[in-house]
Amino acid sequence: MRDDTVAICWPLLPVAFLFSLHPRFSEFYFHSAVLQSWPNLRLQRNDSMIVFREPRKRPIPWRERQQQVPSWTVPFFSLEWVWEWVSFALSRWTFVEVLEYLSSLSVLVVVFFYFSESGDRVKQRHYQAWQVINTAQGKGGSGGRIEALQELNHDGVALIGVDVSGAFLRSISLPNARLRRSDFSAADIRNGNFESADLQDSNFRSANFRQSNFQGASLAGAEMDDADFAGADFSRADLSGAALDNADLRQASLKNSNWNRIRSIKGANLYGLHDAPTAFIDWAMKHGAVQMQSDAQWEKWRQTQKQ
Secondary structure: OHHHHHHHHHHHHHHHHHHHHOHHHHHHHHHHHOHHHOHHHHHHHHHHOOOOOOOOOOOOOHHHHHHHOOHHHHHHHHHHHHHHHHHHHHHOOHHHHHHHHHHHHHHHHHHHHHHHOHHHHHHHHHHHHHHHHHHOOOOOOOOOHHHHHHHHHHOOOOOOOOEOOOOEOOOOEOOOOEOOOOEOOOOEOOOOEOOOOEOOOOEOOOOEOOOOEOOOOEOOOOEOOOOEOOOOEOOOOEOOOOEOOOOEOOOOEOOOOEOOOOOEOOOOEOOOOEOOOHHHHHHHHHOOOEOOOOHHHHHHHHHHHHO
């Protein structure tokens, strides 16, 4: 990223140098391109415009100045007259003009290094984001992890193996994220967006993913036991090798999902499942899934299975 930024900025430096070092260049361009169509504006502009580096006029002698001002203001104007001479002397010193040009050039140098070091600033930002995530590991609440994870994912950073167990990450958005072998156990991530994310071999046990979006996500080999996926969208998701024992799939959508090689689904609640193939319902019921509307009814059934 740093090399790309330098490659883009380098050709622009000569042009920027001309505009910053010689304001008359930009002034000439402005007059040529715009004021040609409005001659009357040229006159008005010339009357009010401050000309760049206009040679200073030699201050008038002190005797003449004294005659132009009231006698009681002479002490004040004497000081002003002295500074006029100082300004006049400096304006005729080439070294001062060189310093002025160098100040313009220094601005360009600062801008160039700002862009050339942008890659280092991005790395520093990523480092701080990982610090937030790792410091809050194993703790409840968000702890700034929502923003940190979203920023890293936006920049294309892999989030493989991240541990957010027990965290409160409601409405987090991580589309296309690389989250293999991550730990989401017991986390509250309702209304999360994991569209097209790679979640293979991740741990979802006892997590709350109600109304979350898993469209096109890869959940192969994921541990999804006892998790709440009510109303979640698994359209086009890959569930091969996933364990869904006692998972809440009520009102979820399995449209065009790859369910054929689900590892286990015993005790999962499929009530109101949307867009599920008939073959899937038949297969799931044969392997211990249930269809119960109320939580009380389902919990009662689960307790009987433990006896």
